[in-house]
Amino acid sequence: MFEYMEYNIAPWGAEIVIYFFLIGVAAMTFVYAAAPAVFGNVFGGVAKSMEPFQKVGLIASFVLLLICGPLLIMDLGQPSRFLYPILYFHWTSPLSWGSLFLPLFGLCIIGFYFGLVKGNQGLMRVTGILGSLLALSMPLYTGLDLMVNQTRELWSNPTIPLLFVILSMSSGTAVVAVIQLVRGQLNAQAVEFLHAFLYLALAVTFALFLAEWVVLNYGTGEKQQAWEIINQQFGFKYWGMTFLIGILAPLVLVAMPKLGRDPRILTLAAVLSAVGAYSFREVLIYAGQLTQINF
């Protein structure tokens, strides 16, 4: 009787999950596209393998950004006030910083594109470095947005921003691999470059997944409650979609030296890891909101 009055919540739903995923993809797609200008001959000039991808990558990144912005705005209860986080900037809120960095990131994509079209190396280098830093800040701020909620213990975890950056590396790699495979430009050097990044991203994701498992099982009452919620309500998404399909399967694929460097297998592994990247975020965002509904 009357107990239903407790559920006074308005959680972040699918719009936020999709936004967090797409903004990570957009960010890492830009980082790959800008890599030849940013890294040049560093690491033996391996980043130059991304040169054929630059123009299409920038377009892809910008299109994703054009989807992300309106998606985030439409999720607001007051969409017409979308500039308020910048106009009334509050420095302790990661969302304010994200709102500031998002348009700046867009400007860097445009600047880099003009530099590329005009052959202006200086502009490309400046916008490439700035844009890559801003790109990294995109998944970082989405993770921080969760991490700063110290009252929700599943989120209040310093590994969340790092995890979101790593997940965006996987999903960004998937976009690059698919586009380059379809265009028939996934040559050996590009495969080597993408393979190294995907392998690193998946290994770190695997480690963070295990860390999460330990932290939730050995943690406070709320963390243990979160673990129960994850297993009861999100069991398939967490263990099936995230762990088996999104982490373990692609990790096994890329860990095999020859098979992992096959362009099609690498692309498959990258796509699977992108599925896991979406699913992992979804579980964390949803389950993190459910721990308090019985309190």
Add this chain to the structure above:
Amino acid sequence: MPVGLQAEPSLGVPGKKRWAMVVDLRRCIGCMACVCADKAEYDVPLGVWRTIVKVKDTGHYPNTKRHFMPRLCNHCDNPPCVRNCPTEATYKHEDGFVLQRYERCIACRTCVAACPYNARHVLPRNRDRVKIGGVVDKCTFCNHRVEKGLQPACVQTCLGRSRIFGDLNDPNSEVSRLVARHKTVVLKPDKGTRPQVYYIKPDRAQTEQVFSAPHSYAARSDAEAFYRHNRGSKFFSGVL
């Protein structure tokens, strides 16, 4: 001062007020008059609440007990909602209130996520009488009444005088005397929010987060009905 606040916490600061509430759970009879008073004072829409009285049934027949626990915004001295608000729509008043500027709120729901007490809700759009909608709302300790020397609506209407409101910085106020004389607890002190709603003699079943899922058949039915009703609607997005 905790980061992100607009005013220093006034608790214990001479010459300043620190409004607070004491809820004496020995006196609450679960009449819900406070909930109704609040609904009437602010035209709070159906489905959302500024204050609630949580009901918890414990034990098995014939040894059963029903517990009541009024809940509201705790007007914390280190409020995570204020720190996380991207537009400073939520702010800390110098007298301790945590208030909301509707004209600034973008309803990003960051504050809803940040609040450990489920004290915030989103107002629906297109309301009939009050035109404030599509923004986040919360209990204000009835600051518009308090500033005129009145008690908050829920306190004024409380039949059993379970809710007592006053200035904690005034040693002669009733809230100060109650906090000094009785063993009081605040909710989730470990979260570092420094809440300013003090409870006298709550039951463990009411303050423990992990083990306080609905126990009674009626409560579970209510909760399940609520889930079903809200599944797929905008702000729930199928999460439940």
